[in-house]
Amino acid sequence: MAAQQLSEAGHKVAITEAMPSPGRKFLMAGKTGLNLTKNEAADVFLNQFDTPIQLRPMLDAFGPKEVSNFALGHGQDIFTGSTGRVFPKKMKASPLLRAWVEHLSTLGVTFLKRCRWSGPLNTNHVHNFETQEGTVQISAPVMVLALGGSSWSKLGSDGAWSTLFATAGISITPFTAANVGMRIAWSEHMVPHFGQPLKNIRLSVAKKMSRGECVITSTGVEGGAIYALGRELRTSHPRRT
Ligand SMILES: Cc1cc2nc3c(=O)[nH]c(=O)nc-3n(C[C@H](O)[C@H](O)[C@H](O)COP(=O)(O)OP(=O)(O)OC[C@H]3O[C@@H](n4cnc5c(N)ncnc54)[C@H](O)[C@@H]3O)c2cc1C
Structure with a gap:
């Protein structure tokens, strides 16, 4: 997204990716149906986030409608499911990723794969990358870090x-599990129900x-x-160690 914006603004942009191909987690996200966004009122949508006030300007500029x-x-x-979640009709992420990468290439964005940024942060525009040929240095006046969780x-x-x-x-907020299931120590009684889907349910x-x-x-x-x-779940049932 950042590469696209910068490139459309006339800058020369390279995306460096540690893996042999970009967007692997994005592809995984599409494996069980890529939930793109939710079709719901802006305030309801905003309140799903941990820090709605800080995120408001970004989501005002690029919210559910813009994602769709x-x-x-x-x-x-795309289509909206019964719970308001929006999906591509093909459900998968691969056609969208393919079209997106093609679009970036058309804009002149270069992809450097198997190219892992290794610092430093207090640099004079010279950045180190680990590649198959060893450490290489790339000079760039601006670097946008989008390195995932x-x-x-x-x-x-x-x-x-x-x-x-x-x-x-530079201090960071510690990583926290977000999109995860809930652990429950089931009794023997539940064993026959393992693998059973619960459909059309409401939880609170x-x-x-x-x-x-x-x-x-x-x-x-x-x-x-x-x-x-x-x-x-995290805040009302904190993990016991
Ligand atoms: C099973 C599963 C299902 C999901 N389903 C959905 C869904 O339906 N809808 C949804 O919105 N989200 C879903 N997600 C979450 C979604 O995939 C992530 O939120 C999203 O991919 C995060 O994007 P990102 O760009 O922040 O990080 P990432 O996608 O992790 O991208 C970061 C990239 O940076 C690269 N990188 C890391 N360190 C370096 C380095 N030092 N140098 C160079 N490159 C580096 C990584 O290789 C990676 O490609 C799902 C995730 C999983 C695992």
């Missing part, structure tokens, strides 16, 4: 950048409500209806 238009603009028809590290984002930030004395935690579906697993419950309550 972004997908449509890349040739992806620390889950699903096999897809590329391993959170290693947080160490580089710490070395440079601490006054927050979510609709959708989830699955009973041997270790708890998983699925969209649970993920939407992640913040409330």
